[in-house]
Amino acid sequence: MLTHSMGWGMWLLMAVSTVAFWGLVLLVVRALLDVPRGARPDSSAPFLLLQERLARGELTPEQYEQHRRLLVDGH
Structure with a gap:
């Protein structure tokens, strides 16, 4: 009976x-x-956009703080 075994190359x-x-x-x-x-x-x-708008005078400090709170807290 002839058996075939896998050599190390096949493994x-x-x-x-x-x-x-x-x-x-x-x-x-x-x-x-x-x-x-x-x-x-x-x-x-x-936040960077809010800071830029505040710096350009498009937002008052109160509006800035309100928008910032919306971003941080969600309300």
């Missing part, structure tokens, strides 16, 4: 291909779930 090929497969799966999932860096909202942008 190595299986191990490398398994790692490559799961690495590819991980990269695809990460690419699908990752939000591009440019698309993330900058939380300081509204």
Whole structure:
């Protein structure tokens, strides 16, 4: 009876291909779930706009504070 056994080369090929497969799966999932860096909202942008409007005189200090509270507290 002749038995066929896998040599070390075949085991190595299986191990490398398994790692490559799961690495590819991980990269695809990460690419699908990752939000591009440019698309993330900058939380300081509204505050900067308020400061600019105050500096240009478009808002009074009271209006500035009211708008700032709306951004921070939501009311």
